[in-house]
Amino acid sequence: MSVATSYTEFAAREAHAVSPAYERLALAVSRDDEVLALLGTLPPTKRQPSLLFGVVRLLGGPVEDPAAFHDYTVANWPAIAAEMRSRATQTNEPGRCAVLLPVLAALPQPLALLEVGASAGLCLYPDRYAYRYGDHQRGSGEPVLECAATGMAPPTRLPDVVWRAGLDLNPLDVSDPADLAWLDALIWPEHTHRRARLRAAAAVAAAEPPVLMRGDLVDDLPALAAQVPAGATLVVFHTSVLYQVPAPRRAAFVEVVRGLPGHWIANEAPDVLRHEALPEPPGGAHHNVLALDGTPLAWTRGHGQALSWFG
Incomplete structure (x- = not known):
């Protein structure tokens, strides 16, 4: 192209x-x-x-x-x-937790979350935010993440997270004004609600900083995954990350992540991480595919604002 x-x-x-x-x-x-x-x-x-x-x-x-x-x-x-x-686009949109939540809440609890391409780690706190799916609200924290969900019942609980860590080539620190300025610059001009959401999520992360490891998604993932505490379900996840990874490294990552214990949640564009026999996406807008362990489940919008379940 x-x-x-x-x-x-x-x-x-x-x-x-x-x-x-x-x-x-x-x-x-x-x-x-x-x-x-x-x-x-x-x-x-x-x-x-x-x-x-x-x-x-x-x-x-x-x-x-x-x-x-x-x-x-x-x-x-x-x-x-x-x-x-x-630099790289390191949009750390906590709103994406709203499309991850239905899968996270359904997995065996408690969870150990490991995000690939974590940026500042703001998506590592799905248990701390609140969510609104139409008339249904879950949780009581800040920010409140709104998602238009179709084809599914909203989750009835938040996940129980006992360990959270991120892997990134260039981890960002929300307590560093320069890093926070870059995250703010990546938010689109009219999106004042997303700026407010960034600040609220950054306050959550600053109060309990996640483990953020500088490293490569293929070479360094197994060692970080090995730190998961006993009794917790490992969940490796990523959202709108793999488009920045060359195709051969993507394939190597998929091989590595499939070999780990636990579960793998991907939320990526369909031309980046391919799946067989996907239904037509809703409308002409860009959508990602939400998948669990390689099985596609839903179409999602890039900032977590909508989810259309088909799995």
């Missing part, structure tokens, strides 16, 4: 009806030969819209007006390119 096409796809499938600013911006970049040429100087994994837009926001550049964005990007390209080369 060309860089221009990837921005057109992002506008149509991810930003449409979710972020008008990023929809406008992505369409403008897809037609902007000067910015496309600059993006072409970066490695293929560093050209994606969310990384470019997040870096420009982090540096204080404009993302609401495409013309101002163009001028800023061209004028400040060396600084933007340096940040894009050194």
